[in-house]
Amino acid sequence: MIKKALIFLKFTIALLVAIGLSGRVYSQHSGLASIKSSIASGEHVKARAALEKLKGKAFSKPDKALYNYLLAQCYNKNNQEDKAYGLYLTAKKLYLAIDSTDRAMDINFDLAYMLHAQEKNKSDYNKYLDEYIAYTQKTNDPKKLAELYARLAVFKIDTEEYKDGLAYFKKAKHYLKISDNPEVESTIDINLASLYINDLGKPDSALFYLKKNFRYLTENKTRARQNITEICHNYVNQAAAYYYLNDHKSAIAYLKKADSVPIKNDVLKTKMFIYEFMYKNYEAAGDYGNAYNYLLLNKKFSDSIKTEDQNIAINDIQTRYRTKEKELENIKLKHKNKNKTILLYIYTGLLLTGIMIGWLVLKNARRREKISRQEKLIEEQKFEKALKDYELNSIDIMLEGQEKERQRIANDLHDNLGSMLATLKINFENLKLRKNELRDEETRLYEKTDELIEEAYQKVRRLAHAKNAGVFANEGLIPAITKLAEKISVPGKLIIHVSPFGFDERLENALEIALFRIVQELATNIIKHSQATEATIHLTHHDDNINIIIEDNGTGFDKEALDASDGMGLQSIQKKVGQLGGTFTIDTTRGNGTTIIIDLPL
Structure with missing residues (x-):
């Protein structure tokens, strides 16, 4: 029940995807501006019919880009993603041609979002998403960064990575505070409410953001008149949160407030939804009389909606029929002129073929020359690398040889000269035992000689122990x-x-x-x-x-x-x-x- 009760919140997430480009595109053509508004309000059939009427008109470059973008949106909403894909790419190319890079990058997100929704194209959406992310982060614009993180949050929610989605929404709110954009921040509050109640099971947190959104919608009388539909939706969504908290009395009170709001768009569907939800709350509260009354009202509006949907479908079929009829007339007109130009095409084609062959021959020759130069450059680089490796190896060999020579000298000092000095010292010690027999002058000579031998022995010993070439093993x-x-x-x-x-x-x-x-x-x-x-x-x-x-x-x-x-x-x-x-x-x-x-x- 709660999943269904928050249909308005889920609708808001889809709306957020279109905030970027649709909110910033400028057009001098009043017809395109009206069509853009129709798409924003969900009237895609009406927008598609209006775009068909403008087909073939001479637009300025910005209007031509916008026309292709709006038509792509209509095809996308009608589940004709193949046609939408081509139109999105055309619009992106046109925006890049007039240096509207911001708008072109926004289209990258539309492409990524559309492809991500298709199982077979999931591997293709990353290149568009990565390009959009890299460009937006490079701008360091708080408003653009807020939109980036809000959109990434939508991706995470679609893949059921709810905690990551929550983190991205909070990042978006951080940048919105810097750029001071309360309208978009209010939209994100609605999405946070949806996330908390639908996916994270926290209706009390959802109520916090719903009430904050309500304060924004009713901040002044002008804004309240402009957002009458959003106020109705807010009441319904607060009722959903209270339903989940088992507070059916509060839920019914908010549903009655929603029923009293004088909305003008989607009246039948909204009333049907409110009455169904009233029926569910009364039933859960044990008031079966009121539950039955609202169930009857819900059925009445449901039947009316079916009739209206049938009429819309019939009108859509008629519109498509008239469009096809006009296309057939254009085909006949083109067929009459085709015979007159066919010979011109043949001669032009032969001429272009000859030019193309000549160009290919020249290109092939240049390509072979380029490959030859590259191969020569690669050989030179290989030779230089081999020479460098040889030089480095020579240094290693030289250092290794020096180190071995030092160790050899140290070992020789320790094993040969050291032992000889030690033997000499022992022999001299024996002579010292007889020094009492010597004269004073000879005694001093013995003592001086003993000191020199001791000093020479200690120096040789220190040299012998320096086997690590100056880096002593016990010191470092x-x-x-x-x-x-x-x-x-x-x-x-x-x-x-x-x-x-x-x-x-x-x-x-x-x-x-x-x-x-x-x-x-x-x-x-x-x-x-x-x-x-x-x-x-x-x-x-x-x-x-x-x-x-x-x-x-x-x-x-x-x-x-x-x-x-x-x-x-x-x-x-x-x-x-x-x-x-x-x-x-x-x-x-x-x-x-x-x-x-x-x-x-x-």
């Missing part, structure tokens, strides 16, 4: 770079600061080694070439990115003069950073220091 990247900065800083000549941020956890060992080598090489370049007195190494680890900034106050250099063959110089570092998927930026001029920025994704 930041301590290694900090120690590097301390070692190469010279008080009074060059001070290097290290500023780390976000390195709360260790990175992968191979990556730490690569980063350390890059920083080490750049620090070496500062010492060798920059003549700087101060430098700073900034290291930042944020989310999945690492940022390294190395800046100095040195003499700077000319970027154009970089030597591409300088081994592990800036060019090689830049290629290594690129291989890691990062970016390498140099900001320098002569006399103004140098800043190098490295960004690496993890």
